Amino acid sequence: MASLRDIKKRIDSTSKMKKITKAMEMVSASKMNKAEQNAKSFVPYSEKMQEVVASIAKHTDATHPMLQSREVKKVGYIAITADSGLAGAYNANILRKLNNTIQENHTSTDEYTVIAIGRMAVDFCKKRGLPVARSITGLPDQPSFANVKDLASETVQMFTDEEIDKLVIIYNHYVSAISQVVTTNQLLPIEAVDTTTGTSSQYEYEPSEEQILEVLLPQYAESLIYGALLDAKASEHAARMTAMRSASDNASDLIDGLTLSFNRARQAAITQEITEIIGGASALE
Amino acid sequence: MTSLGGVTLKTLTVSVVTPDGPVLEDTYEMVSLKAENGELGILPGHIPLVAPLAISAVRLKRDSGEEKLAINGGFLEVRPEKVTILAQSAEKPQDIDVNRAEAAKKRAEDRLQSKDDHIDRLRAELALRRATNRLDVAQTR
Numbered sequence: 406m407a408s409l410r411d412i413k414k415r416i417d418s419t420s421k422m423k424k425i426t427k428a429m430e431m432v433s434a435s436k437m438n439k440a441e442q443n444a445k446s447f448v449p450y451s452e453k454m455q456e457v458v459a460s461i462a463k464h465t466d467a468t469h470p471m472l473q474s475r476e477v478k479k480v481g482y483i484a485i486t487a488d489s490g491l492a493g494a495y496n497a498n499i500l501r502k503l504n505n506t507i508q509e510n511h512t513s514t515d516e517y518t519v520i521a522i523g524r525m526a527v528d529f530c531k532k533r534g535l536p537v538a539r540s541i542t543g544l545p546d547q548p549s550f551a552n553v554k555d556l557a558s559e560t561v562q563m564f565t566d567e568e569i570d571k572l573v574i575i576y577n578h579y580v581s582a583i584s585q586v587v588t589t590n591q592l593l594p595i596e597a598v599d600t601t602t603g604t605s606s607q608y609e610y611e612p613s614e615e616q617i618l619e620v621l622l623p624q625y626a627e628s629l630i631y632g633a634l635l636d637a638k639a640s641e642h643a644a645r646m647t648a649m650r651s652a653s654d655n656a657s658d659l660i661d662g663l664t665l666s667f668n669r670a671r672q673a674a675i676t677q678e679i680t681e682i683i684g685g686a687s688a689l690e
Numbered sequence: 691m692t693s694l695g696g697v698t699l700k701t702l703t704v705s706v707v708t709p710d711g712p713v714l715e716d717t718y719e720m721v722s723l724k725a726e727n728g729e730l731g732i733l734p735g736h737i738p739l740v741a742p743l744a745i746s747a748v749r750l751k752r753d754s755g756e757e758k759l760a761i762n763g764g765f766l767e768v769r770p771e772k773v774t775i776l777a778q779s780a781e782k783p784q785d786i787d788v789n790r791a792e793a794a795k796k797r798a799e800d801r802l803q804s805k806d807d808h809i810d811r812l813r814a815e816l817a818l819r820r821a822t823n824r825l826d827v828a829q830t831r
Contacts, residue, residue, distance in 0.1 A: 443710075443711075447710070447711070449707050449712055450707045450708060450709050451709075453774055454776060457740060457776075550708065550709035554778065608738045608767075609737050609738060609739045609740075610740055610741070611727070611741035612726070612741075616742070620742040620765060621765060624763070624764075624776075624778070
């Protein structure tokens with residue numbers, strides 16, 4: 406049985422650890438609220454964008470490379486992860502999904518490339534030898550559009566330049582504070598524009614539908630990437646909060662157990678002392 | 691609708707939306723802005739229109755005065771009583787960081803002047819235009 410001092414030490418270190426995880430939980434909770442708000446304030450932009458794209462797609466027969474599927478020679482995968490761990494299975498889920506998708510669909514590294522967002526994805530690709538076309542790390546907890554603008558437009562440009570023929574994004578979709586779902590979406594070519602949301606009003610296009618699409622579609626694709634990132638950030642903070650909460654709970658359990666054995670050990674020591682004293686006293690009689 | 695000296699003036703609702711959230715939503719009498727192929731003035735009752743915007747200032751007019759916004763990379767959607775501007779960034783004069791814009795302008799100018807072939811001229815030019823546009827708008831505050 407561990408000595409009293411050892412148990413005391415473990416109780417102390419565990420409660421210090423619990424303090425830290427508790428603090429991290431609270432920090433993540435407030436970050437998650439902020440991230441959720443960010444994701445919400447992005448909604449009007451994306452909805453409007455969606456509406457205009459849909460109404461153009463509905464009323465005209467103008468075409469654009471981004472709307473047409475072509476023979477797929479190379480696929481780009483955007484993987485959104487966090488920069489650090491301590492977020493439960495958040496990163497592992499994304500990376501497993503990425504790895505499985507690649508193994509199912511591709512046989513050689515020429516057929517795909519990864520656009521890595523977050524240090525975990527970058528490190529994973531480096532370790533596994535996956536080709537990385539673009540990467541970004543050190544994004545702030547509440548990213549603004551300007552933070553990812555360059556990455557998003559370069560990625561969309563890769564599609565325009567026919568460097569990749571399909572663009573898929575893998576990220577954690579935020580359902581609620583305790584539930585995040587790994588989601589895989591095809592971004593380009595734009596497949597299903599929901600034409601039901603388009604307004605019935607017939608627009609005049611200045612200068613022409615084709616040129617509008619030329620400007621609009623890259624912006625649309627970029628905004629989808631940004632939207633996914635906001636969603637992923639909210640999930641990240643939520644995952645971290647949940648992970649830290651269960652760490653705190655585990656610490657409490659551990660402390661309870663240790664306290665119990667501490668008391669038992671103390672009791673045993675006292676009992677032993679008494680027995681010794683009684684033994685000593687009866688020897689004197 | 692606002693009334694001025696017994697005459698009823700028509701107004702239109704203008705909303706400016708960026709990926710970072712809505713910037714402005716209010717009623718005005720006229721919007722004038724620069725589309726990619728020329729200036730546009732929009733009054734209430736305009737036909738539905740979609741047009742891409744240049745990096746420029748959007749001027750919003752009403753009887754209490756004129757307001758300006760620095761717009762970058764977006765397009766506009768017009769309906770008879772509503773104008774929606776979707777931009778990658780939109781700033782009011784008071785929100786513009788003048789020092790940052792000046793630094794960006796200087797950086798872009800240096801890049802354009804350098805003889806280095808590796809720089810992306812188009813990107814530097816766009817950066818320069820964004821910076822000058824911000825500075826122009828900021829001056830009107």
